[in-house]
Amino acid sequence: MNNNRLPMLLGLGVLAWVGIVILLAFSGRLIIHRFGPMPEQPVQFNHSLHVNKLNLECLYCHQYAEQSIHATLPPTQVCRDCHEGADIQRPEAQKLAELLETVDEIPWQRVYKVKDHVYFTHRVHTTVAKLRCQECHGPIEDMTVAIRSAGGSSDRSFLEMGWCITCHKRRDGPRECINCHK
Ligand code: HEC
Ligand code: HEC
Numbered sequence: 264m265n266n267n268r269l270p271m272l273l274g275l276g277v278l279a280w281v282g283i284v285i286l287l288a289f290s291g292r293l294i295i296h297r298f299g300p301m302p303e304q305p306v307q308f309n310h311s312l313h314v315n316k317l318n319l320e321c322l323y324c325h326q327y328a329e330q331s332i333h334a335t336l337p338p339t340q341v342c343r344d345c346h347e348g349a350d351i352q353r354p355e356a357q358k359l360a361e362l363l364e365t366v367d368e369i370p371w372q373r374v375y376k377v378k379d380h381v382y383f384t385h386r387v388h389t390t391v392a393k394l395r396c397q398e399c400h401g402p403i404e405d406m407t408v409a410i411r412s413a414g415g416s417s418d419r420s421f422l423e424m425g426w427c428i429t430c431h432k433r434r435d436g437p438r439e440c441i442n443c444h445k
């Protein structure tokens with residue numbers, strides 16, 4: 264190869280990398296702009312693996328999603344049932360094993376949260392309105408980390424009042440203030 268070309272090729276390579284980095288940062292910013300930063304979890308829980316590969320139902324872990332206001336996160340005993348004593352050669356599973364020895368309950372950080380002045384209940388949405396979890400939570404069974412996702416909705420007001428109202432208009436949900444602000 265002609266030695267004079269080397270600096271030019273190197274320069275092009277650097278330019279390409281800078282481009283890729285800018286692009287990644289920009290798309291990351293777009294996601295963060297729309298859904299807010301995702302919380303850091305004590306251990307990375309992989310929905311895709313537990314739901315798609317191990318065939319566990321959502322309700323196996325989110326027991327009250329059809330009965331109550333809160334779907335609830337699984338008590339750590341649910342994880343212990345399978346993981347205690349199991350030697351799974353995956354870095355996050357090893358991290359989990361260490362964590363299970365030091366804490367009683369894993370301090371999960373909430374991904375979805377409406378403000379305290381808002382009344383939302385899972386039971387009515389999952390059983391009376393018969394909505395699938397994915398309509399509000401996106402394709403969580405394909406996620407290796409749970410992120411906020413508007414599901415089928417491309418509504419920019421995701422998780423804000425306009426998001427609830429848009430669906431309530433479309434599907435005949437209640438629209439009086441008192442329903443959501445008690
Ligand atoms: C029904 C049994 C079962 C339950 C319940 C279960 N797990 Fe697992 N988990 C597994 C198995 C099996 C694997 C390894 C699968 C493989 O390697 O293909 C695994 C893998 C993992 C991994 C490694 C994932 C990765 O991407 O490397 C983590 C972390 C984990 N589980 C966390 C949890 C937590 C936290 C809970 C409780 C909320 C839980 N698991 C509940 C069976 C279970
Ligand atoms: C083996 C247990 C397990 C199964 C099965 C499971 N999840 Fe989860 N899920 C968890 C754990 C643990 C967390 C908390 C960690 C996290 O947010 O990543 C969580 C978090 C979530 C969150 C975010 C909660 C928040 O913090 O606001 C949603 C939404 C969710 N799961 C929906 C689902 C749906 C829908 C299914 C079925 C397709 C499902 N999960 C199946 C264990 C499970």
Ligand code: HEC
Pocket residue numbers: 321322325328329332333334335336375376377378383385388389394395396397398399400
């Ligand atoms: C109509 C939209 C909607 C549907 C359908 C829905 N969720 Fe939710 N989910 C939400 C909202 C909004 C929050 C935040 C609630 C809050 O802050 O109190 C939430 C929060 C959660 C949480 C966090 C912990 C908790 O108890 O609030 C989990 C876990 C969860 N949902 C799982 C599920 C599962 C599993 C299904 C299906 C069986 C489901 N959701 C169906 C809108 C929905």
Ligand code: HEC
Pocket residue numbers: 377381382383384387388391392394398399422423426427428430431434435436437442443
């Ligand atoms: C994807 C559609 C959809 C979304 C998104 C949605 N809802 Fe609903 N909601 C419904 C439907 C449909 C009903 C009516 C169910 C029935 O009674 O037939 C309903 C009913 C309700 C009720 C009445 C509960 C009861 O006890 O009768 C409340 C409160 C409510 N929604 C709050 C909210 C809030 C707050 C949000 C946003 C954080 C929200 N909903 C987002 C579809 C939705």
Ligand code: HEC
Pocket residue numbers: 377378381422423424427428431437438439440441442443444
């Ligand atoms: C279907 C549910 C729903 C109905 C009906 C509803 N709201 Fe809301 N409202 C919400 C949600 C969800 C938020 C929280 C938005 C957020 O967290 O950013 C909110 C927020 C608000 C806020 C505070 C804005 C903020 O930044 O927190 C006010 C004020 C408000 N609503 C007034 C009303 C009035 C007045 C009505 C009746 C005309 C009404 N809402 C009907 C769901 C509803």
